[in-house]
Amino acid sequence: MNNVPEWISRSVSLLTSARSAADANAPVVEKPKTERSTHVRLQASMRRGEECLSPRALRRLLTQLQDVIAPRVSEVEGGRRAQALAAWYEDAEPGERRDFWLLLCEQFSPDASRFKTARERYEAAVGTPNEAQAEIALRRAMTSPRTRLLQRFAAFPDGMRFLIELRAELLKALKTDKRLLALDAELEQLFSTWFDVAFLQLKRLSWDSPASLIEKLIKYEAVHDIRSWADLKNRLAGDRRCYGFFHPSLPTEPLIFVEVALVEHLSDSIAPLLDETVAQVPLDRATTAIFYSISSTQTGLRGVSFGDSLIKTVAETLSAEFPRLRQFATLSPIPGFRAWLGKNAAQASERLDDKRRAELAGALALDGPEALTSAALLAAAEQASTLEARAPVALWLQQCAARYLALEMVDGRPVDPVARFHLGNGARIERVNWAGDRSAKGHKQAYGLMVNYLYDLKRIDKHRSQLAEGKIAASREVEKMAAGG
Structure with a gap:
C-alpha cells in the first residue's frame, strides 16, 4: 500500500479495528450443521463431525453391498454374501447401522435418467401396438437395485427376521432423517407382498x-x-x-x-x-x-x-x-377418548340443551345451569368409577364417547386408532359400555368406557364402502347417543 494515500490507509486501519472489536463483542452464531450425503463422503478422504464410518470404511461397505447383487453372482452366492453383511450389522454400532441404511437409500436408488426415458417412451406408446413393451420397460426402470438387494437379504435363513428387525429400528429414525424414507417405503412394499394373507x-x-x-x-x-x-x-x-x-x-x-x-x-x-x-x-x-x-x-x-x-x-x-x-x-378400548374430550369439552358442553344443563348442574351441586363449565364437567368425570350408568355425568360421558367414535373424523378416517382399525375392516359400532374397564389403564384412556364393534360378515363390504364415503357405520342406539353428545 506504498502508493495509497495516508488518509486512506488510516481510514482502512480504523475501520478494520472497529470491525474486529465489533466481531469480538458480537454473539457467536453457530452455522447450521449439514450432514454430507454418502455421495460426498465416498469421495472424501477424512470423516467429518459426527460421521461414524470413515470414507475408506464406507467405500468398503458399499463394495460389499454391490457384490451381493453383482451381475454374475448367483442367488445362492448372493444370499451367502448378504448373510455375512447381516452378521456384520448385528455387531455394528448404532452409527454404523445408520451409515448402512444411508448407503441403501442413496447408492441403490433407481436410475433417474433411465426412468425418465422409459416413462417418455411409454407415454408416447400409449394406444399403439408398442404399449405393452413400453410398459414392461417402464416397470423394469422403476425397479431399483435396492429391491434386488433386499430380496437377497430375505433369501438366507433368518433373513426375513433380519429385515423385519432392521425396519423396526429404522422406524425410530425416520422423524429425524427424511433421507431414510425411501428405504422404509421399499421395505413396507416388499413386506406387503411377502406377507400377503x-x-x-x-x-x-x-x-x-x-x-x-x-x-x-x-x-x-x-x-x-x-x-x-x-x-x-x-x-x-x-x-x-x-x-x-x-x-x-x-x-x-x-x-x-x-x-x-x-x-x-x-x-x-x-x-x-x-x-x-x-x-x-x-x-x-x-x-x-x-x-x-x-x-x-x-x-x-x-x-x-x-x-x-x-x-x-x-x-x-x-x-x-x-x-x-x-x-x-x-370388546374394545377407546384409547384416544380422554385426550380428545380434554380438548373438546367446551364444545360438548355448548351442545347441551337447557334440560341437560340443569340436570348436570344439579348433579354437581352448582348454583344453577349458568355455573356449569367444561372444567366442572371434566373434574366430575374424574369420579367416573363411582357413578352409575344412568347418572347425569355418566350419560354425558357416554354421549360424548358415541360422538367421538361415530362422528369425529380426520382426513376421512375415524379419529380413534382402534376405531380406525375395526371400522376400516368393515365392522360397525354396536354399543358403548359404561364401566367396561375399571382398571387404572381403562380410566386413563376413556374413564372406563369400552365399545363393541360388530362384525356382520354379510355387511363388511357395505360398511367399508360407507366409510370410504365419509359415513361411519353405527347402530341406531349409538347414532342417537352421538347426536346428543
Whole structure:
C-alpha cells in the first residue's frame, strides 16, 4: 500500500479495528450443521463431525453391498454374501447401522435418467401396438437395485427376521432423517407382498402349544396384560380360543394374534372375560364370539395389514366348529377418548340443551345451569368409577364417547386408532359400555368406557364402502347417543 494515500490507509486501519472489536463483542452464531450425503463422503478422504464410518470404511461397505447383487453372482452366492453383511450389522454400532441404511437409500436408488426415458417412451406408446413393451420397460426402470438387494437379504435363513428387525429400528429414525424414507417405503412394499394373507397360516394356540410359543403371547399381549399362568391358561382353554397368523419364514412367531371368548350374549365388561374364577360357558350354549384382544407382534411390519383377514378367518373357523354362533363382535378400548374430550369439552358442553344443563348442574351441586363449565364437567368425570350408568355425568360421558367414535373424523378416517382399525375392516359400532374397564389403564384412556364393534360378515363390504364415503357405520342406539353428545 506504498502508493495509497495516508488518509486512506488510516481510514482502512480504523475501520478494520472497529470491525474486529465489533466481531469480538458480537454473539457467536453457530452455522447450521449439514450432514454430507454418502455421495460426498465416498469421495472424501477424512470423516467429518459426527460421521461414524470413515470414507475408506464406507467405500468398503458399499463394495460389499454391490457384490451381493453383482451381475454374475448367483442367488445362492448372493444370499451367502448378504448373510455375512447381516452378521456384520448385528455387531455394528448404532452409527454404523445408520451409515448402512444411508448407503441403501442413496447408492441403490433407481436410475433417474433411465426412468425418465422409459416413462417418455411409454407415454408416447400409449394406444399403439408398442404399449405393452413400453410398459414392461417402464416397470423394469422403476425397479431399483435396492429391491434386488433386499430380496437377497430375505433369501438366507433368518433373513426375513433380519429385515423385519432392521425396519423396526429404522422406524425410530425416520422423524429425524427424511433421507431414510425411501428405504422404509421399499421395505413396507416388499413386506406387503411377502406377507400377503395368501401366504399366512392360521393356527390355534392352546395350553398344549410349545412353551416358547406361549411365552410369546405373554411378551406381545398389548391390550390386557397377562397377570399369571392361571390367567394365561384361562385365555387358552375351555370357552376361550386364541388364534395367530404365521408365516413360513417365521414358523415359531405369531405375526398377529387374537383372543376370543365364547359367550351367550354381547359382553359389556372386560372383567368377567379375564376372571379365571368365573364359571365357563357350556360351548353348546355359546352364541357370541367376543374378540377382546388383538395384538400385533412385529413393529417392523407396521403398515402391513392382515388384522381384518385374521378376524374374518377366525370367524369362519369358529362358525364351522360351533354352528350356534350368531354374533362376532369385539370388546374394545377407546384409547384416544380422554385426550380428545380434554380438548373438546367446551364444545360438548355448548351442545347441551337447557334440560341437560340443569340436570348436570344439579348433579354437581352448582348454583344453577349458568355455573356449569367444561372444567366442572371434566373434574366430575374424574369420579367416573363411582357413578352409575344412568347418572347425569355418566350419560354425558357416554354421549360424548358415541360422538367421538361415530362422528369425529380426520382426513376421512375415524379419529380413534382402534376405531380406525375395526371400522376400516368393515365392522360397525354396536354399543358403548359404561364401566367396561375399571382398571387404572381403562380410566386413563376413556374413564372406563369400552365399545363393541360388530362384525356382520354379510355387511363388511357395505360398511367399508360407507366409510370410504365419509359415513361411519353405527347402530341406531349409538347414532342417537352421538347426536346428543
